[in-house]
Amino acid sequence: MKWLSKFKENPKKTLLIFLGAMLIINLLQGLFTDLIFDEAYYWYFAQNLDWGYFDHPPMMALFIKISGLIFGGELGVRFFAPFLFAGSIYLTWLLIDSPKRDENILLFCAIAVALPLFNVYGFFMLPDTPLIFFGALFLYAYKRFLSSNAWVWVLLLGFSMAALMYSKYHAILLILGILISHPKLLLKFRFWVAILFSLLLFLPHLMWLYETEFYTLEYHIIERAKTNFKAGRVFEYIGGQLGARGFIFFFVFLALFKFKSRDRFQKGCKYVVFTALIFFLFSSFKRNTQPQWTIEVIVPLMVISFYYLIENVRFQKWFFRLALVNLAVILFARIALVKEGLLPINYEAHGNKTWVADLYEQSGGLPVVFENSYRDASMYAFYAGVDTYSANNIFYRKSQYDLDSTEMKMQGKKVVYVHKGSRPYDMKTFSAYKQRTLKGKIIDEFHSYRKLRCVIPLEVLSPNTADRIPLEIFNPYNEAIDLREEIIFHGFYLFENNKIAAGFTFIPEEMKNGESIIIGPNETLRLHFSLKTPSELKRIEMANELKKKEEDRRPASEIDEKYEKIKFFRVALSEYGIPPGFQGRRIAIDEQ
Incomplete structure (x- = not known):
């Protein structure tokens, strides 16, 4: 041509x-x-x-x-x-x-x-x-x-x-x-x-x-x-x-x-x-x-x-x-x-302005804390022009919100706490665009301590010596924190892929007498706690299985295999009803 x-x-x-x-x-x-x-x-x-x-x-x-x-x-x-x-x-x-x-x-x-x-x-x-x-x-x-x-x-x-x-x-x-x-x-x-x-x-x-x-x-x-x-x-x-x-x-x-x-x-x-x-x-x-x-x-x-x-x-x-x-x-x-609607699937670029507008109207323009969603937090901040924060927990993954100081902007503020799950404290549906339902509640004075650092100063952790495990907590905040009043301690056993195998809550020995434990700004506090060993947790899990109908029970061999695959342990902290975060680094389990 x-x-x-x-x-x-x-x-x-x-x-x-x-x-x-x-x-x-x-x-x-x-x-x-x-x-x-x-x-x-x-x-x-x-x-x-x-x-x-x-x-x-x-x-x-x-x-x-x-x-x-x-x-x-x-x-x-x-x-x-x-x-x-x-x-x-x-x-x-x-x-x-x-x-x-x-x-x-x-x-x-x-x-x-x-x-x-x-x-x-x-x-x-x-x-x-x-x-x-x-x-x-x-x-x-x-x-x-x-x-x-x-x-x-x-x-x-x-x-x-x-x-x-x-x-x-x-x-x-x-x-x-x-x-x-x-x-x-x-x-x-x-x-x-x-x-x-x-x-x-x-x-x-x-x-x-x-x-x-x-x-x-x-x-x-x-x-x-x-x-x-x-x-x-x-x-x-x-x-x-x-x-x-x-x-x-x-x-x-x-x-x-x-x-x-x-x-x-x-x-x-x-x-x-x-x-x-x-x-x-x-x-x-x-x-x-x-x-x-x-x-x-x-x-x-x-x-x-x-x-x-x-x-x-x-x-x-x-x-x-x-x-x-x-x-x-x-x-x-x-x-x-x-042009939305030309495809049978809902592409991620579609509908964001709609749910953002719904949430903004329902929340009255308050700052928004999203649970486990750096994606929603950043999208909402862009289109609504409102301060946001992603409160990531141990069941999700870390993001830039765990590294930077955005959390500090939300401390003490009246916020909307939004999540996609179904929990007893679901009080309101803030947005329901197609399959995206955002629920949550208004918190009059939000506090979170995702940046507390928890370190177990040991090379490996041996479940055979489960008593008086040392735990060092560093407070990077500019305010003192009452650990007894504001913090719940969690221990999690992890598989090699870092997914959670089993978990439990505990109270450090120094807090069992009922007295408050205050950790000041930029201070490190040394506490001690006792492990619930994998064998203990396995016995509890097997006992719970026996309470189920026979056709619903998992085989004991499946539970045995699960606990044999445990490789790591980490401490996590939750505050004010928010699920535990990534405050503790993982430590290897002694397999001997």
Whole structure:
């Protein structure tokens, strides 16, 4: 077709038109699409800029903060996403060295526009959005570094590595993949200069980790729940990787396995992809692995796919056909994101303004404490403009709300305490949007002590010596706390995956005489308590089973097996009827 040939005649103009069109489309999409929960959570990060956050490094928070200084609303969160997306595509174009590159400009554009998951980051501002851009910049700097020792490329390489790590910790896989493909880099002086420069730039985050006692790494590496191997999770991971490429997955992965590298850069691209895919394959043995966790390899994957398709012209016709199918699905999904009701499922961007408005009206605009929902807390804060806090407990997971000082803002205030469960103190339904029912109660004077620290100063805990277990409690608050009046002590036995096996409440020995125990501001108090051993709890559980009807009883062997799997113990504290939090660190159980 003649109109297609005009695009091929001027590839630079075609690329600029394509990038400009994508930029405008993504800006409009970002403007008219309501926030998703993760974006609201990262917006909450940006309200207090720091060198790090509980879940991620700070790069996306920085972009959101600057966006918010320019615009309000959703675009005040997403403004930079379309520009980072366009920049990623342009840098990908620069990564390709082939005499056939310009004449295949339409093929390149088709690859870029037909990858479903890649296009999501054209308007959503998530950690992966800057990760993709800085990944492309890193590969560009590496490509130039291979052909020139000029200091500009050394410094750009170092900067891009630091920017990658400031975007997401997974970025280390990109750097590692390049090193595996070219280990002799470690013998180059200027490469070490690049590494030292990147470490210098990354030093503020490393200091932040140290100052927070590696709180976030401890959770994500040690405490985060892991489970036994399940083949189903592995197949879900593989299926997710195929689905993330849509109908063109066959050609993308065919290129990955069939394309033969001709230089160090092409080899590096392949190694980067395989490093990340294999790493997350093994990760899927122990935990659920989400498809977007490998999005960092999208740029090298695009490069490899382009090279393969221009060398195997026979595949291009079917590639374009399937790319059009992908594009049609993507366009429909984009419209459905804006127009609620086009899909049979209720997407997370839909309905949030409705339940937020309901809760705001029913609560009279009071500050809101959400139980176990950093997602709802941040979404409500964004759309309602009201102070919120997520009171996370041991039955859920930690979040940024456990790390920062947001809890302090709520102390002593009249608040609405909201949860999704069903408890005796459910007094009111504050919102009932579709399947989202928010219930709770008004607390005239809210207090919580999630930041109390409980440490058992032992190497391991032996249930055989269950009496007078030492417990040190540190009070970081600026007020004294009456432990007897305000705190209930809990002990929990945990499985290897940190899920709760059994629990009990206890009273420290020093408090059994009925006297108040006051712990002053920034003081550490040493108490002692007695364990209910796993064998005791097992006897209680078996006795309770015997009270049930015979057909409802669990087999004794099942209960035995449960208590044999116990690996850890931790202390937790509850206050004013709020379920216990994460005040105590886990300690290993002596298995001897």
